[in-house]
Amino acid sequence: MTDDSWVPDTCTLPTAERPLRLAEFDGLFHDALRGADRLTARHLRLRLDGSAEPVARDLIDRESACCSFFTFDLARPDGDTLTLDIRVPDARVGVLDALALRATAARGR
Template structure:
């Protein structure tokens, strides 16, 4: 893990997100930590579909389930699916409707940026 600090700019968070504004920097920091510690790779399968390849540890699976459940409750336009491809890796599929492709674009940019600063 790196000591680099990634800004938690929430300018890309859509208006349809119901998470209180004061809580957004904390959630963004959680995603940054998740991207840094758990994500091993990513694939953009389509404009509306992202697949994150995750470390297969039990703690990562629990963190992914917790974070995606909380994110789904405030940003219902996200659909998350977590699966285990093999004992060593998990896959987290993130899907959005065509109306929210820009949010998925921003999520991809964020994940890549955070991972590049590890």
């Protein structure tokens, strides 16, 4: 999935940098995603390998700075697993849909 047309206009990341950010998410998903659960339309929970914590934390910190509508919560329920909860407001469910699709597609590579 290379089309970033789902990225909202409110994203402040420069357009030229968006493919790089998407590639970073794809890399995280490919390397560390262990599962994904759509808890509600506005809430996605990703289960990640625990070793990905530094990469995940850096990425969500930078993403929060450019797309403030995301709420990210990173937790370690046990030593080997991270959970990354991603929430969006009703108006941004389409963005979460695209991110969920991207996660499952990258995991399958």
